[in-house]
Amino acid sequence: MLVLSRKINQSIMIGDDVRIVIVAVDRDQVKLGIEAPRSVPVHRSEVYEEIRRANQEAISAPVATPAGKADRATLRPRK
Amino acid sequence: MTEQKNTLDLPRFGECTFADSDVIEFPWGLPGFATLRRWLPLNVESHPSFIWLQSLDDPAVALPTADPWLIFEDYDPKLPAYAFTSLEIREASDFTTLCVVVVTKNAEEMTMNLMAPIVVNLRSRKGRQIMLDNVSYSAREPIPRKIPASSKTA
Numbered sequence: 001m002l003v004l005s006r007k008i009n010q011s012i013m014i015g016d017d018v019r020i021v022i023v024a025v026d027r028d029q030v031k032l033g034i035e036a037p038r039s040v041p042v043h044r045s046e047v048y049e050e051i052r053r054a055n056q057e058a059i060s061a062p063v064a065t066p067a068g069k070a071d072r073a074t075l076r077p078r079k
Numbered sequence: 080m081t082e083q084k085n086t087l088d089l090p091r092f093g094e095c096t097f098a099d100s101d102v103i104e105f106p107w108g109l110p111g112f113a114t115l116r117r118w119l120p121l122n123v124e125s126h127p128s129f130i131w132l133q134s135l136d137d138p139a140v141a142l143p144t145a146d147p148w149l150i151f152e153d154y155d156p157k158l159p160a161y162a163f164t165s166l167e168i169r170e171a172s173d174f175t176t177l178c179v180v181v182v183t184k185n186a187e188e189m190t191m192n193l194m195a196p197i198v199v200n201l202r203s204r205k206g207r208q209i210m211l212d213n214v215s216y217s218a219r220e221p222i223p224r225k226i227p228a229s230s231k232t233a
Contacts, residue, residue: 038160043210051195051210052110054218058181058192059140070092072101073120073130075175075201078148 089133091141092121102135103199103206107165110195110208115140118206130177132197144177144197150222156196162209166200175199179208181219190219 004012011021011033018040021033034042082098089095103118117135128149134140147154156176168174177199179192193216199206 039164041159041161041210047194047210048110050218051192051208054181054190054192054195055109055111055142055179055208058142058179070089070095070121070123070131070133072095072097073122075120075130075177075199077172077175077201078146 087135087138089138089141092123092131092133095119095121095133100204103132103204105206105208107207109142109197112137112140112142118142129180132177143180143182145180145191147176147178147191147193147196150191151193151220154193154216156193156209156211156216158198158209159212162198162207166198166205166207167203168198168200173200173202175201180222189222190217191222192218193220194218 006012006022008022008025011019013019017037019035021035022030023033024031036042082100084096084098086094086096097119101119103120105116105118108114108116112134115134115136118132119135121131121133121141123129123131128145130144130146132142132144134142147156163169166174175198177197179195179197181190181192183189195208195210195218197206197208
């Protein structure tokens with residue numbers, strides 16, 4: 001992992017269009033400002049982890065093998 | 080023109096035939112399945128409410144999902160901007176929304192992930208699991224025991 005030291009109001013660039021600014025530091029808490037294009041999702045890691053765990057559980061859950069033939073599902077927009 | 084058909088023997092569903100145009104591509108993977116990019120939506124006759132996303136890259140992986148509005152009529156996900164831009168969707172007719180269903184170990188409770196719906200562009204067949212900015216929705220919302228067999232009465 002790359003480790004960089006920054007002071008308040010200093011920033012780092014990730015690629016050409018993501019900037020992370022150190023906004024404030026208070027004991028063990030750091031406030032970050034994130035500037036990223038609208039196409040880039042930004043989340044707290046815990047949220048991503050929660051989704052990842054739920055997905056993993058969904059595939060390993062003991063759902064009985066569904067009876068009947070599996071067919072291609074037709075996907076439709078919400079009415 | 081008749082499209083080329085593919086046949087697979089799947090661990091969970093047995094033999095299954097599909098066309099390339101049935102496949103949904105997840106260019107960004109899915110949380111927990113970052114490297115699995117090609118998925119096939121499947122219906123099983125006896126469980127019409129579920130849409131299984133079957134991985135074509137790892138046949139052992141099948142993700143149960145369902146239309147959230149079959150169960151939660153008031154569900155109102157506000158998709159963040161990155162969903163619209165990355166999937167190139169503009170209006171409601173462009174896409175479909177599916178939510179992952181988790182069945183607990185003893186199979187007594189089912190939950191639905193309303194926090195991170197899977198959105199699929201129906202024209203490009205590209206999909207992405209979208210994390211809603213508004214986290215008032217749970218990733219494990221309990222589903223009432225009985226799922227309606229078909230769509231709600233309009």
